[in-house]
Amino acid sequence: MVSFLLAAAIFILAMVALGLFRVFCGPTDVDRMMAVQLLGTGGSAVLLLLAVAVEIPAIVDVALMLALLAAFAAVTFVTSASGSPAAAEDATDSR
Amino acid sequence: MNAATLFGICGAALAGLGLFGLITNSEPLRKILAFNLLGTGTFLIFGVVARRGAAAGLGGDPVPQALVITGIVVAFSATAMAVVLLLRLFEESGKATLDPNEADGASTAEDDS
Amino acid sequence: MSMANAFDVALVALLLAIAVWVVVARAAFSAIVVFIAYGLLVAIAWVRLFAVDVALTEAAIGSGLTGMLLLGAAARLRGTTASGRCGLTLRIVAAMFCAMISLGLGAVILTPPDVVVTLAPAAMANLPPSGLGNPVAGVLFVYRAFDTLLEKVVLLLALLGVWSLTPDRLWGGVPGPQVDAGPDGMLAFLAQLLPPLGIVVAVYMTWTGADHPGGAFQGGTVLAAMWIVVIIAGLQNAPSIDQRLVRFLVVVGPAIFLGIGLAGFALADGFLSYPAGYAKPLIIVVEVALTLSIGVTLGLVALGTPQRMRRQ
Amino acid sequence: MRLALDIFTALAVAGGAFFFLAGTVGLLRFRDTLTRLHALTKADNLGLGLVTLGLLPLVAWPLGALKLISVWLFVQLSGAIATQLIARLVRREDPQA
Numbered sequence: 126m127v128s129f130l131l132a133a134a135i136f137i138l139a140m141v142a143l144g145l146f147r148v149f150c151g152p153t154d155v156d157r158m159m160a161v162q163l164l165g166t167g168g169s170a171v172l173l174l175l176a177v178a179v180e181i182p183a184i185v186d187v188a189l190m191l192a193l194l195a196a197f198a199a200v201t202f203v204t205s206a207s208g209s210p211a212a213a214e215d216a217t218d219s220r
Numbered sequence: 221m222n223a224a225t226l227f228g229i230c231g232a233a234l235a236g237l238g239l240f241g242l243i244t245n246s247e248p249l250r251k252i253l254a255f256n257l258l259g260t261g262t263f264l265i266f267g268v269v270a271r272r273g274a275a276a277g278l279g280g281d282p283v284p285q286a287l288v289i290t291g292i293v294v295a296f297s298a299t300a301m302a303v304v305l306l307l308r309l310f311e312e313s314g315k316a317t318l319d320p321n322e323a324d325g326a327s328t329a330e331d332d333s
Numbered sequence: 334m335s336m337a338n339a340f341d342v343a344l345v346a347l348l349l350a351i352a353v354w355v356v357v358a359r360a361a362f363s364a365i366v367v368f369i370a371y372g373l374l375v376a377i378a379w380v381r382l383f384a385v386d387v388a389l390t391e392a393a394i395g396s397g398l399t400g401m402l403l404l405g406a407a408a409r410l411r412g413t414t415a416s417g418r419c420g421l422t423l424r425i426v427a428a429m430f431c432a433m434i435s436l437g438l439g440a441v442i443l444t445p446p447d448v449v450v451t452l453a454p455a456a457m458a459n460l461p462p463s464g465l466g467n468p469v470a471g472v473l474f475v476y477r478a479f480d481t482l483l484e485k486v487v488l489l490l491a492l493l494g495v496w497s498l499t500p501d502r503l504w505g506g507v508p509g510p511q512v513d514a515g516p517d518g519m520l521a522f523l524a525q526l527l528p529p530l531g532i533v534v535a536v537y538m539t540w541t542g543a544d545h546p547g548g549a550f551q552g553g554t555v556l557a558a559m560w561i562v563v564i565i566a567g568l569q570n571a572p573s574i575d576q577r578l579v580r581f582l583v584v585v586g587p588a589i590f591l592g593i594g595l596a597g598f599a600l601a602d603g604f605l606s607y608p609a610g611y612a613k614p615l616i617i618v619v620e621v622a623l624t625l626s627i628g629v630t631l632g633l634v635a636l637g638t639p640q641r642m643r644r645q
Numbered sequence: 646m647r648l649a650l651d652i653f654t655a656l657a658v659a660g661g662a663f664f665f666l667a668g669t670v671g672l673l674r675f676r677d678t679l680t681r682l683h684a685l686t687k688a689d690n691l692g693l694g695l696v697t698l699g700l701l702p703l704v705a706w707p708l709g710a711l712k713l714i715s716v717w718l719f720v721q722l723s724g725a726i727a728t729q730l731i732a733r734l735v736r737r738e739d740p741q742a
Contacts, residue, residue, distance in 0.1 A: 126651060126654070126655075126703075127336070128335075128336045129655060129658070130658065131336035131337055131339075131340050132336055133658045133659070133661075133662050133696075134340060135336070135339055135340050135343050136662050136665075136666075137661075137662055137665045137692075137696075138340075138343060138344065138347070138377075139343065140662075140665045140666050140668070140669045141665065141669065141688075142347050143669050143673065144668070144669040144672045144673065145351070145367070145370060146673060147672050147673060147681075148363055148366050148367055148370075149363075151363075153678060153735075153738075154362055154366075155678055155731055155734060155735055155738075156678055156681065157362065157363060157366045158366065158731065159672060159678075159681060159682060159685050159731065160366070160370075160672065161366055161369050161370055162685060162689075162724070162727060162728070162731075163668055163669070163672060163685055163688055163689075164370045164373060165373060165396075165720075166688055166689050166692065166693050166720055166724065167665055167688070167692075168373045168374070168376070168377060169693060169716055169720060170661065170665070170692065170693050170696045171377060172376075172377060172380065173696060173697065173700055173713065173716065174658070174696065174700070175377070175380055175381075176704075177700050177703045177704060178337075179337075181279075181380075181383075181385065182704070182705065182709055183385045183545050183546040183547075184380050184385060184388070185704075185709065185712050185713060185716065186385070186389060186538070186541070186545075186546060186547060186712070187376060187380060187385060187388045187389050187392050188716045189534060189712060189715065189716050189719070190389055190392045190393055190397075190534075190538075190551070190555070191373065191376070191392050191396075192715075192716045192717075192719035192720045192723070193527075193530070193531055193534055193555065193558075193719050193723070194392070194393065194396070194397040194555075194558055195719070195720055195723045195724060195727070196523065196527070196722075196723030196724065196726060196727040197397050197400070197401060197558055197561075197562070197723075198369055198396070198397075198400045198401065198404065199727035199730065199731060200520065200523065200562060200565065200566075200727060200730065201400070201401040201404045201405060201565065202404050203520075203727075203730040203731060203733075203734050204510070204520070204565050204566075205404060205405050205407075205408035205409075206408060206734060223337070223338065223341045223381060223382075224382070225442060225443065226341050226342065226345055227341070227345065227378060227381065227382055228439075228442030228443075229345075229439050229442055229443075230345040230348055230349060230378075231438070231442075232435045232436075232437075232438035232439040232441075232442055233349055233352075233435050233439070234348070234349070234352050235434065235435060235438060236431040236432060236434050236435030236438075237349075237352045237353060237356055237431070237435075238352070238356075239430075239431045239434060240356060240427055240428060240431040241355070241356035243419075243423075243427040243430075243431070244419055244423070244424050244427050245356070246419060247361060249361050249365075249403070249406060249407065249410065250361060250364060252403070253355055253364055253365065253368050253403070254355070254356060256368070256399065257352055257355060257356070257368075257371075260371075260372075260375050260391075260395070263387075264375075264378065264382075265438060265442065267378075267379060267382040267384055267387065268382065268442060270382070270384060271382045271383060271384075272446070272449055272451075273449060273450065273451030273452065273453055274383070274451070274453065275449075275451045275453040275454055278383075278453050278457070278468055279383025279384070280382065280383045280384055280453075281451045281452055281453045281456070282452075282453060282456045282468035282469045282471065282472045283452040283453075283456055283472050283476070283477070285384045285386060285387055285469050285472075286386075286469050286472040286473045286476075286477060286480070286481075287477075287480070288384070288387050289386060289387055289390050289469070289473070289550065290473075290480055290481065290484045292387070292390050292391060292394055292395070293390075293394070293484050293487070293488060293550065294484065294487050296394050296398065296399060296631075297487055297488055297490070297491035297634070298491070299399055299402065300402055300491055300495060300634045300635065300637075301491050301494045301495060303402050303403065303406045303637075304494075304495045304498050304637050304638055305498065306406065306410075307406060307409055307410070307637065307638075308498045308500075308638065310409070310410055311500075316410050519726050519729045519730055519733070520726075520730060522726065523722075523723065523726040526722060527722065527723065530719070530722075
């Protein structure tokens with residue numbers, strides 16, 4: 126079971142790392158941010174798997190920390206890209 | 221090769237890479253990034269020392285680990301300080317460069333920490 | 334090769350590839366985005382080195398706050414891409430110099446020490462009198478409390494440094510963006526929902542730090558992050574830097590730490606030693622005060638210099 | 646019982662890993678930004694969700710399980726809002742998207 130969980134962790138790590146190629150080819154900054162968002166989620170999953178595999182429950186706290194701050198980078202990016210919070214909201218339902 | 225040695229080699233390589241970036245990148249923001257790479261590389265080597273000192277039922281020696289936590293805080297303080305310096309330089313001179321020939325408006329070439 | 338080894342090899346390969354990318358990437362924005370990913374992976378590396386306390390700190394600071402700081406700076410500096418890199422000769426010389434440093438460090442790592450030096454037994458022996466269960470917290474607050482105190486002073490100095498870069502006309506002003514969004518919308522929704530949860534996590538991190546990985550610094554970082562989310566969502570203005578309350582909150586943690594440390598002269602063996610039997614309650618008082626101060630200080634450091642004067 | 650739970654864990658974790666694969670493939674192969682965003686949310690929701698579900702039988706009950714579930718809920722909350730914000734940014738910069 127431990128080997129299986131570690132193998133799953135390696136697989137997920139490899140997958141989200143492949144996603145980083147989006148940072149390389151872009152084309153927009155938004156695409157680049159998305160790759161980091163995926164890596165954040167994948168990192169949480171890898172940490173959860175590790176916590177169970179190596180039997181250190183405290184590792185779940187690290188995943189908790191990552192999950193809590195996951196949106197942080199994206200929020201900073203969106204607000205700074207659009208200049209102000211109001212501008213970010215301008216786009217609301219402009220269909 | 222055990223895990224500790226592997227991460228130790230990784231730390232050594234990261235420290236070298238960070239130093240290279242710090243020297244060769246002329247963009248100040250990139251220098252700050254490289255400085256952080258150099259820092260994490262050094263911290264990882266500390267972590268390896270801690271891991272090798274695993275004793276008394278612990279996964280690692282808590283003293284180097286505590287030192288690294290302090291180090292991360294200090295590195296963040298330095299990074300924040302450098303970023304603010306850079307932004308201020310940009311506000312004053314309209315350019316974000318350390319090259320005195322390029323920074324027309326800037327009186328002197330500022331040194332980033 | 335066992336699965337755990339395979340995981341380590343994959344992680345190290347990824348870390349190195351990403352580090353090279355951070356150094357050679359052409360656009361600053363890409364480099365910063367990759368650096369955030371790097372911070373996240375370093376946190377996983379710390380977990381593999383059985384340093385969960387460090388992993389928590391790195392996850393909060395390395396990819397959280399530093400990433401925010403750099404993204405904000407990149408947005409302000411957009412379009413000012415400075416000149417490329419230096420000449421080829423210098424680059425080759427620098428590469429050789431740095432390779433030598435790496436090889437030297439690598440050689441030290443590869444040479445197994447004859448006698449493994451470890452302070453773990455000493456740290457563990459000092460743990461029971463403090464009443465703590467987490468050896469790292471024990472080191473931070475008992476064994477090497479002086480370092481911890483000075484670390485908080487460094488954080489305060491960083492805040493003073495940031496503030497001292499304020500232009501004269503904005504002295505006493507307000508850092509961060511201005512409140513201008515209506516209290517509805519996605520970002521405001523996040524800023525209303527996340528902080529209560531974050532505060533619970535921060536309290537948990539600080540409290541659990543006595544016996545398990547965590548502690549004042551990790552808790553304080555979460556508080557700072559939540560505060561910044563509220564401010565950048567435009568729900569609340571940052572305080573102006575001349576407010577007494579702000580300054581009080583910034584110094585209260587280190588001041589209490591210092592006060593208890595000085596009281597050690599009278600009541601215990603000396604500076605920063607705790608009277609027998611009172612170690613744990615005193616450490617908890619210090620930790621709670623520090624969590625608050627660290628949260629406010631980190632938040633203000635990350636927000637940077639004042640941008641405008643308070644609205645009349 | 647033990648075996649049944651192990652099989653459950655294996656299936657759920659493998660399913661989660663599959664959705665991370667799907668998320669990455671989508672992120673790399675889809676044509677425009679908004680569809681890539683759609684792929685990303687699959688990894689956020691189902692990938693992490695299934696991994697969490699699979700690990701539930703292996704952690705201490707109830708506190709460990711509660712923490713595990715809160716990790717997933719945090720990612721749900723912040724991920725959902727972050728992707729909303731990103732999508733709005735895309736639409737504002739390019740109304741045709």
